[in-house]
Amino acid sequence: MSVAEGKKAPDFTAPTDGGGKLKLSDLQGKTVILYFYPKDDTSGCTKEACGFRDSLPDFSKSKATVVGVSKDSVERHDKFKAKHDLPFTLVSDTDGKICEKYGTWIEKSLYGRKYMGIDRATFLIDKSGVVRKVWRKVKVPGHVEAVLEAVKSL
Numbered sequence: 001m002s003v004a005e006g007k008k009a010p011d012f013t014a015p016t017d018g019g020g021k022l023k024l025s026d027l028q029g030k031t032v033i034l035y036f037y038p039k040d041d042t043s044g045c046t047k048e049a050c051g052f053r054d055s056l057p058d059f060s061k062s063k064a065t066v067v068g069v070s071k072d073s074v075e076r077h078d079k080f081k082a083k084h085d086l087p088f089t090l091v092s093d094t095d096g097k098i099c100e101k102y103g104t105w106i107e108k109s110l111y112g113r114k115y116m117g118i119d120r121a122t123f124l125i126d127k128s129g130v131v132r133k134v135w136r137k138v139k140v141p142g143h144v145e146a147v148l149e150a151v152k153s154l
Helices: 043-061 074-084 097-102 143-152
Strands: 013-015 021-023 031-036 064-070 089-092 105-110 113-118 121-125 131-135
Touching: 013 089, 031 043, 031 097, 031 143, 043 064, 043 074, 043 143, 074 089, 121 143, 131 143
Parallel strands: 031 064, 064 089
Antiparallel strands: 013 021, 031 121, 105 113, 121 131
16 A cells, blocks of 8 residues: 555554554644654664754644654664664554555665665644645655655745
8 A cells, every 4th residue: 555645544552662552543633744664763763863853843833743663662762762872753553554555665675685674754634634745765864854845845
């Protein structure tokens, strides 16, 4: 399944860092930046998370909520958040169902070896729960700034 701009964002309920639960539809009324990343505490994922952290005041001015999703466990998320002082929610998608709904579980290739992994992707969801912008195969440099510009244009 893939998510398209102009369509309703697929709802989900999943465990989060700190032992919580997040239901996406509970965030209706807020702009949501839902970003998928491969793995806690790897270089690209850390740079991306810290980029969102550092820009959070700007996102907050636009009343936007940042939510990160990976297949890491809640325990790994807790360590990752504490280590990098991340002030936003991290969702644990250990069974991969959210990744499947959003089309981010894909075949990748590294040095000719094929394997399944998370496609670094971001979905901008408006206050009514509609996907307004999709970024796939995200390159970290400049990405947070591009998302912020899109949020401001809503």
